[in-house]
Amino acid sequence: xxxxxxxxxxxxxxxxxxxxxxxxxxxxxxxxxxxxxxxxxxxxxxxxxxxxxxxxxxxxxxxxxxxxxxxxxxxxxxxxxxxxxxxxxxxxxxxxxxxxxxxxxxxxxxxxxxxxxxxxxxxxxxxxxxxxxxxxxxxxxxxxxxxxxxxxxxxxxxxxxxxxxxxxxxxxxxxxxxxxxxxxxxxxxxxxxxxxxxxxxxxxxxxxxxxxxxxxxxxxxxxxxxxxxxxxxxxxxxxxxxxxxxxxxxxxxxxxxxxxxxxxxxxxxxxxxxxxxxxxxxxxxxxxxxxxxxxxxxxxxxxxxxxxxxxxxxxxxxxxxxxxxxxxxxxxxxxxxxxxxxxxxxxxxxxxxxxxxxxxxxxxxxxxxxxxxxxxxxxxxxxxxxxxxxxxxxxxxxxxxxxxxxxxxxxxxxxxxxxxxxxxxxxxxxxxxxxxxxxxxxxxxxxxxxxxxxxxxxxxxxxxxxxxxxxxxxxxxxxxxxxxxxxxxxxxxxxxxxxxxxxxxxxxxxxxxxxxxxxxxxxxxxxxxxxxxxxxxxxxxxxxxxxxxxxxxxxxxxxxxxxxxxxxxxxxxxxxxxxxxxxxxxxxxxxxxxxxxxxxxxxxxxxxxxxxxxxxxxxxxxxxxxxxxxxxxxxxxxxxxxxxxxxxxxxxxxxxxxxxxxxxxxxxxxxxxxxxxxxxxxxxxxxxxxxxxxxxxxxxxxxxxxxxxxxxxxxxxxxxxxxxxxxxxxxxxxxxxxxxxxxxxxxxxxxxxxxxxxxxxxxxxxxxxxxxxxxxxxxxxxxxxxxxxxxxxxxxxxxxxxxxxxxxxxxxxxxxxxxxxxxxxxxxxxxxxxxxxxxxxxxxxxxxxxxxxxxxxxxxxxxxxxxxxxxxxxxxxxxxxxxxxxxxxxxxxxxxxxxx
Numbered sequence: 001x002x003x004x005x006x007x008x009x010x011x012x013x014x015x016x017x018x019x020x021x022x023x024x025x026x027x028x029x030x031x032x033x034x035x036x037x038x039x040x041x042x043x044x045x046x047x048x049x050x051x052x053x054x055x056x057x058x059x060x061x062x063x064x065x066x067x068x069x070x071x072x073x074x075x076x077x078x079x080x081x082x083x084x085x086x087x088x089x090x091x092x093x094x095x096x097x098x099x100x101x102x103x104x105x106x107x108x109x110x111x112x113x114x115x116x117x118x119x120x121x122x123x124x125x126x127x128x129x130x131x132x133x134x135x136x137x138x139x140x141x142x143x144x145x146x147x148x149x150x151x152x153x154x155x156x157x158x159x160x161x162x163x164x165x166x167x168x169x170x171x172x173x174x175x176x177x178x179x180x181x182x183x184x185x186x187x188x189x190x191x192x193x194x195x196x197x198x199x200x201x202x203x204x205x206x207x208x209x210x211x212x213x214x215x216x217x218x219x220x221x222x223x224x225x226x227x228x229x230x231x232x233x234x235x236x237x238x239x240x241x242x243x244x245x246x247x248x249x250x251x252x253x254x255x256x257x258x259x260x261x262x263x264x265x266x267x268x269x270x271x272x273x274x275x276x277x278x279x280x281x282x283x284x285x286x287x288x289x290x291x292x293x294x295x296x297x298x299x300x301x302x303x304x305x306x307x308x309x310x311x312x313x314x315x316x317x318x319x320x321x322x323x324x325x326x327x328x329x330x331x332x333x334x335x336x337x338x339x340x341x342x343x344x345x346x347x348x349x350x351x352x353x354x355x356x357x358x359x360x361x362x363x364x365x366x367x368x369x370x371x372x373x374x375x376x377x378x379x380x381x382x383x384x385x386x387x388x389x390x391x392x393x394x395x396x397x398x399x400x401x402x403x404x405x406x407x408x409x410x411x412x413x414x415x416x417x418x419x420x421x422x423x424x425x426x427x428x429x430x431x432x433x434x435x436x437x438x439x440x441x442x443x444x445x446x447x448x449x450x451x452x453x454x455x456x457x458x459x460x461x462x463x464x465x466x467x468x469x470x471x472x473x474x475x476x477x478x479x480x481x482x483x484x485x486x487x488x489x490x491x492x493x494x495x496x497x498x499x500x501x502x503x504x505x506x507x508x509x510x511x512x513x514x515x516x517x518x519x520x521x522x523x524x525x526x527x528x529x530x531x532x533x534x535x536x537x538x539x540x541x542x543x544x545x546x547x548x549x550x551x552x553x554x555x556x557x558x559x560x561x562x563x564x565x566x567x568x569x570x571x572x573x574x575x576x577x578x579x580x581x582x583x584x585x586x587x588x589x590x591x592x593x594x595x596x597x598x599x600x601x602x603x604x605x606x607x608x609x610x611x612x613x614x615x616x617x618x619x620x621x622x623x624x625x626x627x628x629x630x631x632x633x634x635x636x637x638x639x640x641x642x643x644x645x646x647x648x649x650x651x652x653x654x655x656x657x658x659x660x661x662x663x664x665x666x667x668x669x670x671x672x673x674x675x676x677x678x679x680x681x682x683x684x685x686x687x688x689x690x691x692x693x694x695x696x697x698x699x700x701x702x703x704x705x706x707x708x709x710x711x712x713x714x715x716x717x718x719x720x721x722x723x724x725x726x727x728x729x730x731x732x733x734x735x736x737x738x739x740x741x742x743x744x745x746x747x748x749x750x751x752x753x754x755x756x757x758x759x760x761x762x763x764x765x766x767x768x769x770x771x772x773x774x775x776x777x778x779x780x781x782x783x784x785x786x787x788x789x790x791x792x793x794x795x796x797x798x799x800x801x802x803x804x805x806x807x808x809x810x811x812x813x814x815x816x817x818x819x820x821x822x823x824x825x826x827x828x829x830x831x832x833x834x835x836x837x838x839x840x841x842x843x844x845x846x847x848x849x850x851x852x853x854x855x856x857x858x859x860x861x862x863x864x865x866x867x868x869x870x871x872x873x874x875x876x877x878x879x880x881x882x883x884x885x886x887x888x889x890x891x892x893x894x895x896x897x898x899x900x
Contacts, residue, residue, distance in 0.1 A: 686727065
């Protein structure tokens with residue numbers, strides 16, 4: 001056995017004994033071949049590496065002598081056309097073993113083993129231009145591997161014990177931002193946050209002075225998270241994580257696949273203790289049974305994973321939406337592992353690091369179903385050496401195979417024996433006729449989904465002989481199912497399945513495929529189908545029995561990607577059904593909006609006479625909007641495509657209050673731009689006024705001042721020709737808010753006073769309260785606290801009289817601001833807490849964040865630093881969750897300025 005070392009003095013051992021490699025240039029010949037072991041090195045390149053550009057006249061003869069001597073001491077060097085090859089297993093060369101370990105799993109154990117191969121300066125005892133260049137390159141690789149090991153240890157929760165090592169590295173590489181980030185995190189975890197912040201300042205000052213640039217985004221973000229005491233930077237203690245059991249139910253009627261099941265088990269059995277995470281990637285076309293195989297194996301081997309099982313459907317090939325982002329999947333994993341929602345990091349990289357830290361050294365199974373590509377899976381991979389990952393995808397995920405050592409398992413159609421067993425299991429052995437079954441299996445091509453549909457049809461027609469089914473299948477040409485592309489063949493099976501259903505069930509299946517959104521609830525499905533809910537429930541139960549739809553625990557209907565596409569392709573005259581569904585969504589959204597804001601002005605027209613599903617209270621309304629939000633947006637797109645302008649406009653109107661409460665400013669724009677276009681087709685002129693006003697309001701909240709004012713001025717012009725004083729007042733109120741956002745307070749106050757006078761002219765006391773609050777708040781901004789207090793107190797009395805909790809909370813917030821600005825900080829805190837209690841009760845997360853932000857200032861004014869820190873940290877988390885970057889940056893600065 002030959003062993004060659006380059007990471008230190010160049011040596012060769014044969015059967016464990018060192019051999020004499022001769023003079024330095026002879027050893028250099030061996031090293032020049034060994035760095036590319038198994039690869040051809042041309043004679044010219046070999047000469048250049050050993051002798052440089054000034055090689056002696058008879059250099060080739062000298063080279064042949066050196067090669068002969070090296071062969072005699074045990075080096076197997078072969079002559080090839082144009083050069084030479086060192087015939088040695090790469091594992092016998094320490095340099096190649098180092099690179100394999102380094103670029104493999106990147107686990108702590110693998111990286112530690114890689115660095116342990118180094119015995120000093122590489123290529124020690126040799127000199128020359130090539131040697132110096134190669135030595136510098138190898139030392140750079142060593143540093144990179146060392147930093148990778150430090151990253152892995154930090155991800156595993158280490159910190160304080162790394163400070164000394166990182167401090168030495170910082171001294172050697174003072175401007176290396178990767179090392180700086182590692183050092184900051186290690187100091188922070190060691191309880192030396194002040195030292196971490198001080199080092200960041202030194203780094204920044206030096207980079208600005210010497211390089212003329214700021215630290216990169218990664219270092220700046222880490223600095224801000226340390227300033228904000230981000231809890232995700234500190235890995236939870238062992239023993240605090242939950243034991244998740246997320247596997248869906250084991251598939252019924254699972255048949256065959258014994259070879260594949262054995263292969264999965266063998267992969268796990270063959271893993272060496274302490275080796276990298278075992279990854280198996282199951283690949284195959286849609287409907288081939290990948291998920292069934294994964295779940296059946298997972299349940300069969302669940303006892304091998306005592307620390308839990310995680311499951312996620314990554315929706316990689318969904319035709320009606322984007323694949324799930326790794327960040328969203330990680331949030332689900334972290335919450336399943338017991339991390340509180342408020343402690344889940346916002347940053348995707350931080351989520352991945354926290355996930356790896358929580359599962360390291362735990363014996364867990366992770367099933368990632370329906371992955372789009374390797375990039376979607378890589379962030380979900382555990383970083384330890386004890387977990388097993390099972391991935392299913394229509395793609396082969398070569399990136400996982402080559403980059404992460406995944407074991408590829410291609411899933412093909414069922415064998416004839418397995419297909420016959422599947423039919424016998426579903427239909428019973430007495431009903432399976434051998435001759436008919438053989439032809440049936442051949443026609444279905446062993447495709448599991450096709451066989452399942454056939455079996456379902458046969459189950460619903462117990463008197464139908466398999467021979468009759470075979471005759472129908474033969475006529476419909478289902479032999480196309482042998483094609484590897486299911487989209488080219490499954491429609492044939494599905495068309496037969498659809499024809500076999502009763503007419504009302506077949507039509508229901510087709511209509512469900514046209515429903516906007518990824519799923520549909522039972523009441524909405526009933527409206528789409530035009531049936532009473534009990535009758536619709538019976539139809540859905542039959543479709544579920546026929547394996548054409550699935551329903552979750554809440555009864556929401558989903559369809560397989562291919563089934564949905566096929567159903568939509570065969571739908572006929574579905575316009576009235578879609579209109580019923582969209583009218584139901586619209587009327588229910590209007591009813592929900594009315595529950596959230598009972599005092600809001602009525603719609604300018606009646607949207608439809610479809611019976612809505614009115615929510616019982618505000619919490620139920622918000623829950624309905626949360627569940628149906630994506631479907632409502634998809635419904636508006638459907639209405640746009642059909643030219644249903646009234647629905648386009650009304651849906652935008654009905655979701656506005658919900659969007660404001662959730663802080664969905666961009667989505668507000670997305671729904672109101674098409675609504676503004678739809679208003680041009682509507683007879684009611686007020687729709688254009690309202691569209692411009694709501695667009696202006698959303699733009700103002702996004703700090704797009706000029707665009708906001710443009711839309712609001714247009715709304716004012718349109719409304720001036722109508723007898724709508726309350727709407728004119730609302731436009732002036734929105735203009736007041738817009739100008740206040742840009743600190744033009746005098747202009748803002750003029751608009752607020754105009755709004756108040758307009759509301760008073762109509763004796764609309766319920767709206768007078770809002771205008772009074774606006775005027776009071778602006779007087780406070782201008783320093784007139786007595787006038788401000790009088791107006792806001794009057795507003796509060798009216799809000800309470802008319803039971804307007806949203807307005808009451810807003811006015812209490814204004815009164816808190818007035819008391820703080822006028823110096824009564826204790827009273828300000830009481831007012832802010834009253835407002836905060838109402839906003840939490842109303843589930844108004846957007847204004848809750850603002851309220852918490854404001855509350856910190858009177859606490860700080862009273863010297864209550866920890867109370868200020870607590871509310872600002874909570875505000876920061878909400879701002880980050882709502883992606884309100886400017887507000888989040890401001891609160892970070894406030895936290896940074898707090899005394900320690």
